[in-house]
Amino acid sequence: MMVTVAPFEPVGEGPIAAPTRALQLANFVVFQAAWFAAVLSAAHRIPLWGTACVIAAIAWHLGMSARPALEARLVAIACLIGFLVESGVAWQGHVRYPSGQPDPHLAPYWMVALWGLLAIALNVTLRWLKRRPGLAAALGAILGPASFASGVRLGGAQFVDTLPALLTLAFSWALLMPALMWLSDRFDGVVLPAPAPERARA
Secondary structure (H helix, E strand, O other): OOOOOOOEEEOOOOOEEEEOHHHHHHHHHHHHHHHHHHHHHHHOOOHHHHHHHHHHHHHHHHHHOOOHHHHHHHHHHHHHHHHHHHHHHHHHOOEEOOOOOOOOOOOOHHHHHHHHHHHHHHOOOOHHHOOOHHHHHHHHHHHHHHHHHHHHHOOOOEEOOHHHHHHHHHHHHHHHHHHHHHHHHHOOOOOOOOOOOOOOOO
16 A cells, blocks of 8 residues: 655745655654564565565655655665674674574675665654754664664564673664764755745845
8 A cells, every 4th residue: 555645844934844744654654664574574584575665665755755866865875884883783793683694794684774764764753853963872872772672572683692782782873873863964855945045136
């Protein structure tokens, strides 16, 4: 079923400048559905299915964006960061994955896809975190490990050394979340920029 919502709402007398609540709700639902699909398919050793769901969610988001090329760049950058970060976690040996990992020292491809999925929320449901680096760091340190632990409980991964893994994740996300919000501010393709004010006629 295709989700269709009005993507933007006007702010004051200016142009389209903010995602509507309907889009924010749809974004949240699509994000959660794709996240569960990716984790559960990895747990059942069919990670391609979940990755396809994530790709479909990203495609939906790009279709709803005012400037999809900017959002696509943000998704690509997030995937690159995710590959490096998750490969570092895998290299430490604190975490094991049941599937989707061609090399045990590299990130599973479905985990990299999840970073792209996170990117579609940055300028929509997580938009309120923009220019709040302290809060973004605090939430990243808490919610990053919590999200990973949820994936472990669902069978998408296994902790080899739980405490070191959680500490590494907390430290990493405390740095990464403000950085991702900074990037989202520079690659904001969800809304249209305000036009330059017209010069007064002489």
